[in-house]
Structures are given as structure tokens and as C-alpha cells.
Amino acid sequence: MRSPHESFPVSAEAVTPQKILETGFAFWPSKVLLTAVELDVFTTLGPRSMTAAELGRVLDLHPRGIFDFFDTLVTLGFLERDGDGPLARYRNTLATAQHLDRTQPGYVGGMLEMLNARLFGFWNDLGAALKTGQPQNEVKHHRAPMFETLYSDPARLEQFMCAMRGISASNFQALAEKVDFRKYHTLCDVGGATGLLSSLVARRHPHLKCLSFDLPEVEPIARRWIEKDGMSDRVTAVSGNFLKDPLPRADVITMGMILHDWNLDRKKHLVRLAYDALPPGGAFIAVENIIDDARRENAFGLMMSLNMLIEFGDAFDFTGADFWSWCREAGFERYAVVHLAGPCSAAIAYKREGIENSGSASAAESSGPL
């Protein structure tokens, strides 16, 4: 029989509560950064440096918090400080100058603005979401759902589209580099927003012609961005509704952060639409925070799925194996998962060479990932 103290895991290395405490407090640095974006700290500084008093005055802050706030940003690595004391001058780091000054093309603050204005509060109700399975966003507070508000307000829609560009750019760039597009001639990006995926892939692969397919409200925004990206000769914005319309035919169908927005039936519907739009040998690519099959590693992907619970209730993120089960059912022949950047991967399903659109799942045999 074991003595009582043997039931405690005692190792040579002391077990500390550090990670527990760090995670418990993690909303502090998060909220400091989100508030700095909200208050326009980084755009106000731009390329200049300012003392705490000057910056606080321009931002209309009470003197009590200015040194604590700006110095916290210094310790977190989001501001540089030259000197010490009241005469010290604060300036942007290289990263905040490029990515958090809203006058810069690399601005990613739109996503942080949305995190701060919406999700920070809604995540407070994660427990309720877990108990009820119901969304905890605007819908719960009887306000118009985010997308309804978004599509009725062109300025907010444009801002959301910019935010999506900011978080998707490195994934799409990696997709253009890592996936072999040589045998394909046409690509249709479904839910293409500003056309960024199409523009980056078409720029890297000059033989490709691309369509960026999205709702009618988005088409003019996409056209403008595609022109700005200098890709109008090979990327075309088209409009349609994937809940009602078939997809344009193309050798490659891509969906970036689309499948995770929907419940299982709609996911399967989208996979089937992609299958039907592809020729024999075509490829369907989902760019998502694909969860590892054992659901042990991709914490961001799993938390994104919790976020889908909070936003939609029945929508969810998924593993490569989940993706393959839906694709196999639709008739695809084989699949692969290609890591892109950070927590994001491309799940790719291939349609068999020489197969007609029979709609028969049994026509396809699994050959597993490449």
C-alpha cells in the first residue's frame, strides 16, 4: 500500500504554478494592448516620439495612469522608451509602426478593435455558452447580429474587410509559396473578401487566372482592392451567395476561414458545392486553423472553435480528419494537410482524375493524406 504522500506527483523538478497564474492573468496584457489600439496610441505616435505628458495630453488621458500605461507597453514590447523619468520619450517599435499605425498599409488593428469592442465582453459569457450551447454575442442582447450591422454600413464593412486582410495575409502568402499550383489554370476563392488570396496566389503563379467570389455588398470593395494590388488583369471579383447559388467552375476552389463559420449541414453543403464546381483532378483547399487530429496541440484552433460557439452556437472548427470525412463523403479521392503559418494550415482535397460529377460518395476510395 502507498503511503499518503506518495499520491502526490513529486519530481526532481519542482512543479510551479507559474503557467496557471500566467494564463489566469493573461487578460491583463491583452487588455492593455487592446486599449492602446482603442485610444489610438500607436497612430498618434506615428513616426514621432513624445513624452508621457505630451502623449497623455493629446490622447486626453488623466495623469494618474499615463506612466503606468505607457511603461507597461514598453515592458510588453509594444513601445520603445528613450531615457527615464518625466523627460523620457516614447515611440513605436518597428512592429507597432508597421502594424498598429492605422495610416500604414500593414495595419492589423482592425481585428484588435473588433476583439476589444465585441469579443472581449462576449467571452465573459463563455460559461453560459458551455452550459447552453447558445451564442453569446449581440444576438443574446437583442441587438442586430454583427454581420447584419456590418453589411448595412459600408464603412464598417470596409473596416472588417481590412481586418481580415491583416490576419490572413501571412497565411495566403504561405499558401502561394507552399502549394503546387503548376497543373491548374483557374482558381475561385469563395468568400474572397478583398480578393487578397487570389491576388497573392496569382502574383506568385503568373499562369493562373482567379475569381474572388463573395456577397454583392463586397464586390465593389474587392474590385477596388484588386486594382490597388495591381492584379485586375488576372483577378476578377464576382458576386453570389453560396447558400443559394452554385459556385463558378474552376480547377481550384479555395475557402479561407469559411467552413468554420457554419454548422455541420452547411459545412457539408459547402464541400459538396466545391466538389461540383471542380473538374476531374481539381483541388479544394480550406485555409483554416485546422486542429491536429488528436486535439492536443493547436490551442488557437480549439479556442477559435470556442469563439465560433460564442458567435454562432452550432458552428465549429475542425481537424484534418473531420475535413477528410466530409470530403470523402462528397466524393473526393484523397487529401493532405499543409502547414501554412502559425496555427493555420491548408486542408486540401483532390477530386479523382477522369471522374464525372456523379454525386456518388461511394465512387471515391480513401488513399489518406499525401
Ligand SMILES: C[S@@+](CC[C@H](N)C(=O)[O-])C[C@H]1O[C@@H](n2cnc3c(N)ncnc32)[C@H](O)[C@@H]1O
Ligand atoms: C471570415 S470572412 C473570410 C474572408 C477571407 N476568406 C479570409 O480568410 O480572410 C468570411 C467571408 O465570407 C463571405 N460570406 C459570408 N456569407 C457568404 C455567402 N452566403 N456567400 C458568399 N460569401 C459569403 C463574407 O462576406 C466574408 O468576406
